[in-house]
Amino acid sequence: xxxxxxxxxxxxxxxxxxxxxxxxxxxxxxxxxxxxxxxxxxxxxxxxxxxxxxxxxxxxxxxxxxxxxxxxxxxxxxxxxxxxxxxxxxxxxxxxxxxxxxxxxxxxxxxxxxxxxxxxxxxxxxxxxxxxxxxxxxxxxxxxxxxxxxxxxxxxxxxxxxxxxxxxxxxxxxxxxxxxxxxxxxxxxxxxxxxxxxxxxxxxxxxxxxxxxxxxxxxxxxxxxxxxxxxxxxxxxxxxxxxxxxxxxxxxxxxxxxxxxxxxxxxxxxxxxxxxxxxxxxxxxxxxxxxxxxxxxxxxxxxxxxxxxxxxxxxxxxxx
Numbered sequence: 001x002x003x004x005x006x007x008x009x010x011x012x013x014x015x016x017x018x019x020x021x022x023x024x025x026x027x028x029x030x031x032x033x034x035x036x037x038x039x040x041x042x043x044x045x046x047x048x049x050x051x052x053x054x055x056x057x058x059x060x061x062x063x064x065x066x067x068x069x070x071x072x073x074x075x076x077x078x079x080x081x082x083x084x085x086x087x088x089x090x091x092x093x094x095x096x097x098x099x100x101x102x103x104x105x106x107x108x109x110x111x112x113x114x115x116x117x118x119x120x121x122x123x124x125x126x127x128x129x130x131x132x133x134x135x136x137x138x139x140x141x142x143x144x145x146x147x148x149x150x151x152x153x154x155x156x157x158x159x160x161x162x163x164x165x166x167x168x169x170x171x172x173x174x175x176x177x178x179x180x181x182x183x184x185x186x187x188x189x190x191x192x193x194x195x196x197x198x199x200x201x202x203x204x205x206x207x208x209x210x211x212x213x214x215x216x217x218x219x220x221x222x223x224x225x226x227x228x229x230x231x232x233x234x235x236x237x238x239x240x241x242x243x244x245x246x247x248x249x250x251x252x253x254x255x256x257x258x259x260x261x262x263x264x265x266x267x268x269x270x271x272x273x274x275x276x277x278x279x280x281x282x283x284x285x286x287x288x289x290x291x292x293x294x295x296x297x298x299x300x301x302x303x304x305x306x307x308x309x310x311x312x313x314x315x316x317x318x319x320x
Contacts, residue, residue, distance in 0.1 A: 003154050004077045004165050010085045011065070011172045017089065018062045018176055021096060022183035024103060025059055028052040029187040032267050033196040036110075044106045049271045049280070051106075054099035056264060056284050059180045061092035063253065064291040066173030070250045071296035072303065075166040075242060079155040093132045101125030164237045167229075167245065174222050174249045181219050181256055188212045188263065201274070204266045211266070214259035221252035257288035 028051055031037055037045065065085040073081050104124040109117025140148075188211060191197045197205070225245035233241055261284040269277025 001150075003079065003082060003157055003159055004161060006151070006154075007077055007082050007085065008165075008169060008172065010082060010089065011169060011176065014062055014065060014085070014089050015172070015176050015179075017092060017096070018059065018179050021055065021059050021062060021092075022179040024096075024099060025052075025055045025180065026183040026187055027103065028055055028099070029184065029263065029267055030190060032271050033191040033194045035195075037196075040106070040110065044109060045271050047102050047106055049268045049276075051099040051102040052264065052267060053280060053283070054095040054102070056260065057287055058092045058095040058099065060288050060291045061088050061095075063177050063180060064088050064295070066176055067250055067253055067292040068296045068299070069169070069173060070246045071293075072300045075161070075170055075246055077159055077161045077165070077169075079157040082151075083155060090133075094129070097125050097128040097132060100128050163239065163242060166242050167237050170242060170245050170249060171225065174225060174245075174252075177249070177252065177256070178219070178222050181215055181222060181252075184256075184260055184263065185212075185215045185219060188215060188259075196270070200266070200270060204269055204274070204277075207262045208266050211259040211262035214255035214262070218252045218254075218256035218259065221248045221255075224248050253288075253292045257285060257292060260288060261285035 028048060031048055032045075037048075040048075065081075065088055068084055069075060069081055101121045101124045105117045105121025107117075108120040188208065192208075197208075200208075225241075225248050228244055228248075229235060229241050261281045264284040265277045265281030267277070268280040271277075
């Protein structure tokens with residue numbers, strides 16, 4: 001399979017992951033403002049706070065390939081980018097599986113009791129991680145060696161990437177980010193009318209209001225390339241469309257990171273206390289900015305300092 005097709009498939013698989021993650025992220029954000037949440041035992045509420053932090057890390061990892069592709073590779077296909085995408089997708093499943101188990105525990109404990117909750121949570125985590133890690137690795141010991149060797153031979157490839165492929169992948173990466181932003185925005189709007197929100201400190205309500213504006217801006221930026229493509233160029237592919245769309249998509253992750261970190265402060269501050277909420281918000285912001293900007297910028301700087309990469313990039317640019 002051509003490298004560009006493998007990258008497209010990897011991005012589509014990441015879209016599948018985040019479609020599942022958005023449900024869990026939305027639940028964890030919304031649960032703290034439900035009527036029955038304050039009736040949960042202290043340990044259950046603390047576990048929900050931990051699950052929210054785990055899902056934030058998972059979603060941050062799932063979104064990370066898009067900014068990396070824009071910042072490091074300029075939208076071009078490469079073997080190193082394919083490795084980054086698959087590695088990050090694999091890593092994202094670990095906190096996802098742990099958060100899933102924790103949420104199952106809290107829900108089943110509330111319905112049936114602690115023993116059933118613990119058993120269900122552990123079973124859910126084991127099954128999820130077994131399906132996502134154990135089964136594929138067990139099968140890989142018996143088959144797939146030839147295909148993995150073919151992929152390994154492409155690890156340093158930097159083939160010329162047609163413009164229509166660059167634009168298609170840029171739009172796919174925007175669709176990866178959008179579900180996470182939608183889940184967050186839906187939560188933000190829904191809780192404003194709850195009694196629990198009215199009881200929040202003024203500072204938390206102000207942070208939430210600012211976060212609503214930031215996430216709304218992120219959604220506008222993510223949707224803007226489609227409108228730009230149709231109105232300006234009638235759907236035709238151009239270098240300007242790729243450049244503008246890439247800039248909008250990359251810029252969208254900044255307000256999204258700030259908005260998500262702000263609401264981590266609000267939610268975990270409500271569950272535990274404002275000081276813990278502030279620490280959680282700062283942790284979330286560091287993780288999000290680090291994965292979406294810090295890591296790609298560091299990788300791009302390292303690439304520029306590598307003579308072999310400079311020569312390959314120049315040759316690739318001439319072919320494109």
